[in-house]
Amino acid sequence: MTMKRKGRVGRFAAILLALGCAAGAFAQHADHAAGKSAAVRPARPELGTSAAFGPDGMLYAVSKDGQHVVLQRSADGGASWDAPVTVNADPEAISADGENRPKIAFAPDGSVLVSWTRPLAKPFTGEIRFARADKGQGFGAPITVHRDRQEITHRFETMTVTGSGQVVLAWIDKRDLEAAQGAKRDYRGAAIYAAVSDDGGRTFRPEVKVGDHSCECCRIALANDVDGLPMLLWRHVFEPNERDHALAKLDPDGTPGPVARATFDRWRVDACPHHGPSLAVSGDGTRHAVWFNEKDGEGRVFYGRLKDGGVEGQRTVGGERAAHADIALSGERVAIVWKEFDGERTQLRAELSDDNGGQFRSLSLAVTDGASDQPRVILRGAELFAFWRTQKEGMKGYWLR
Numbered sequence: 001m002t003m004k005r006k007g008r009v010g011r012f013a014a015i016l017l018a019l020g021c022a023a024g025a026f027a028q029h030a031d032h033a034a035g036k037s038a039a040v041r042p043a044r045p046e047l048g049t050s051a052a053f054g055p056d057g058m059l060y061a062v063s064k065d066g067q068h069v070v071l072q073r074s075a076d077g078g079a080s081w082d083a084p085v086t087v088n089a090d091p092e093a094i095s096a097d098g099e100n101r102p103k104i105a106f107a108p109d110g111s112v113l114v115s116w117t118r119p120l121a122k123p124f125t126g127e128i129r130f131a132r133a134d135k136g137q138g139f140g141a142p143i144t145v146h147r148d149r150q151e152i153t154h155r156f157e158t159m160t161v162t163g164s165g166q167v168v169l170a171w172i173d174k175r176d177l178e179a180a181q182g183a184k185r186d187y188r189g190a191a192i193y194a195a196v197s198d199d200g201g202r203t204f205r206p207e208v209k210v211g212d213h214s215c216e217c218c219r220i221a222l223a224n225d226v227d228g229l230p231m232l233l234w235r236h237v238f239e240p241n242e243r244d245h246a247l248a249k250l251d252p253d254g255t256p257g258p259v260a261r262a263t264f265d266r267w268r269v270d271a272c273p274h275h276g277p278s279l280a281v282s283g284d285g286t287r288h289a290v291w292f293n294e295k296d297g298e299g300r301v302f303y304g305r306l307k308d309g310g311v312e313g314q315r316t317v318g319g320e321r322a323a324h325a326d327i328a329l330s331g332e333r334v335a336i337v338w339k340e341f342d343g344e345r346t347q348l349r350a351e352l353s354d355d356n357g358g359q360f361r362s363l364s365l366a367v368t369d370g371a372s373d374q375p376r377v378i379l380r381g382a383e384l385f386a387f388w389r390t391q392k393e394g395m396k397g398y399w400l401r
Contacts, residue, residue, distance in 0.1 A: 044097070047371060049061055049096075049373055050062055050103045051078075058075055062102040069102050069131075078387065086139075092129075093119045100155060101116075126154055128154050128169060130142060152174045155217075156219055168230045175191070176190075177190055187212075188239070189213045189215055189216055210256040215273075218235040221278050225249060242266050244262070246259050247260050277289055283331070287305060287307075290326065301323065317338060323340065327377065330383070339375055346369075348367070349364055368390040372389070372390040384401075
């Protein structure tokens with residue numbers, strides 16, 4: 001490894017250590033890599049957007065507009081969009097950065113489900129919010145999902161609908177850290193909590209703790225296993241300060257199973273990189289994942305198949321500036337999308353495998369010279385689709401064929 005490369009990774013670690021869990025830590029790393037000064041970097045536009053195809057085949061996207069979450073629909077794969085529909089009638093603060101964006105899903109009856117994090121007055125605090133629109137109707141008043149109402153971190157939520165139709169929300173929570181600090185006990189990181197709804201999101205059971213010692217500000221991956229039960233993958237703080245990833249699965253009643261180590265890169269850093277993983281499970285039970293870590297002194301995006309006690313086929317994705325990869329499956333087809341700065345512009349790139357992750361071919365999908373959101377790869381039936389929002393080009397989609 002060259003001295004220039006070592007210096008770049010060293011600057012990244014120094015930035016993280018200085019900023020801790022401050023928003024934009026990874027964006028500052030990217031600016032340093034591009035030769036820009038973080039001190040003069042303008043405020044990032046809030047482009048955080050999620051998308052999914054509905055039961056009607058339309059493409060739906062949720063994003064932030066001022067103090068409202070808005071939903072838009074496209075009948076032509078993102079080439080044009082209907083007028084936005086307001087999700088929360090009463091204005092409130094909304095998080096819409098890269099790792100902490102509104103989410104969208106659909107109940108088995110076709111109802112639209114939307115979640116988001118509402119920041120509170122104290123820095124790095126929030127509440128997990130949820131709203132539902134019954135099929136063919138408008139959104140009801142939002143609810144706060146968790147029973148714990150302390151002004152602490154409940155942030156970075158993610159959502160899925162299980163094979164049996166349960167709605168599951170999971171998030172990063174600092175109630176256990178707050179309790180430990182009050183008792184003058186050590187506590188690494190934060191915790192993962194989850195809540196389950198048995199009635200399509202109309203009500204939620206009391207939240208349960210999935211695991212202690214999560215990283216503080218990386219998105220959580222949530223995917224259904226072959227039995228339809230939800231599986232969580234998150235950046236975890238293993239003793240003493242290794243920020244690898246952990247897996248856990250929820251039982252049908254919402255009870256969490258044991259926490260297992262999923263990656264073994266052994267990145268030692270006392271800060272959060274704002275760079276969460278993505279997970280997808282194939283029909284034979286193979287757990288495909290993409291994640292960012294530093295391994296052997298290099299910060300890179302990785303792909304691998306998660307096995308008990310190890311990772312099969314681990315390799316890097318893209319170049320040394322690849323960032324924020326996402327993954328999805330359709331049969332034996334595996335699709336990975338990510339964005340990558342080339343020194344002048346940001347590219348949207350993809351890799352496709354037709355043999356369950358054995359071999360991949362590369363695609364270049366789009367490029368922008370302005371700000372951009374993290375890309376997502378989603379499904380319409382058996383078709384794979386990349387979704388990317390940029391400041392200049394807007395919300396666009398790209399079929400992966």
